[in-house]
Amino acid sequence: MLEFRQVHKAYATPQGPLAVLTAVDLELRPGESLALMGESGSGKSTLLHLAAGLDLPDSGEVLVDGRSISTLDEPARARLRRDTLGLVFQQFHLVPSLSVLDNLRLQARLAGCERPEWSTHLIERLGLAGMERRYPEQLSGGQQQRLAIGRALAPRPALLLADEPTGNLDETTAGEVLSLLLDLVREAGSAMLMVTHSAQVAAPLDRCLHLTHGRLGSPSGQAVSHR
Numbered sequence: 001m002l003e004f005r006q007v008h009k010a011y012a013t014p015q016g017p018l019a020v021l022t023a024v025d026l027e028l029r030p031g032e033s034l035a036l037m038g039e040s041g042s043g044k045s046t047l048l049h050l051a052a053g054l055d056l057p058d059s060g061e062v063l064v065d066g067r068s069i070s071t072l073d074e075p076a077r078a079r080l081r082r083d084t085l086g087l088v089f090q091q092f093h094l095v096p097s098l099s100v101l102d103n104l105r106l107q108a109r110l111a112g113c114e115r116p117e118w119s120t121h122l123i124e125r126l127g128l129a130g131m132e133r134r135y136p137e138q139l140s141g142g143q144q145q146r147l148a149i150g151r152a153l154a155p156r157p158a159l160l161l162a163d164e165p166t167g168n169l170d171e172t173t174a175g176e177v178l179s180l181l182l183d184l185v186r187e188a189g190s191a192m193l194m195v196t197h198s199a200q201v202a203a204p205l206d207r208c209l210h211l212t213h214g215r216l217g218s219p220s221g222q223a224v225s226h227r
């Protein structure tokens with residue numbers, strides 16, 4: 001589903017190149033969920049951007065659904081994102097001028113794969129039934145993040161990329177949103193790569209890897225564990 005093969009990524013800085021990812025190998029199978037942890041500045045967002053095809057590796061390969069993103073031009077990468085990926089960020093990125101229902105449908109419409117029954121199911125599971133005609137500003141933070149999750153999952157993407165999806169919420173709401181997210185990801189059959197700072201958030205996912213000094217390893221630094 002998602003594969004990194006010997007991926008290197010550095011940024012140009014006034015002090016010279018800053019190596020962020022060094023020979024990163026990663027394989028995420030269909031339907032598998034993986035937590036990506038690491039200290040601030042360790043390169044988690046960089047890795048997520050590469051997985052989304054928003055940036056390209058300096059060397060090595062990133063394959064999404066078997067296709068190497070470096071071989072695709074930007075329009076083809078945009079199509080791959082639209083057809084294969086769902087994205088959820090800490091900031092909800094809802095469209096303020098669209099209703100709850102239209103926000104939820106947006107991604108699926110763009111991908112040309114609207115599924116009305118699944119959308120209705122999502123609205124109910126997300127606790128947004130009866131709020132379809134409201135606008136995002138008329139929702140609580142937790143409701144807005146649930147809507148952002150629904151929008152990303154409406155096309156049933158093969159891969160969901162989530163960057164601190166509960167980072168903006170209080171602890172109780174974050175717990176509720178996380179368990180809903182995991183349930184719906186399973187129902188959608190999506191694989192998920194989630195960046196988080198929290199071991200508690202990472203715990204229910206299938207696997208957890210740490211980024212340290214540009215390399216990926218298991219939390220203990222030992223061999224990578226599979227459940």
Ligand SMILES: Nc1ncnc2c1ncn2[C@@H]1O[C@H](COP(=O)(O)OP(=O)(O)OP(=O)(O)O)[C@@H](O)[C@H]1O
Pocket residue numbers: 011012013018020038039040041042043044045046047
């Ligand atoms: N466009 C850029 N140009 C130069 N340096 C960059 C750029 N983007 C990120 N960096 C640097 O690369 C390193 C990794 O950044 P990245 O945002 O991937 O880390 P992160 O693990 O996601 O951090 P955080 O947890 O704080 O969000 C950091 O040292 C950052 O300052």
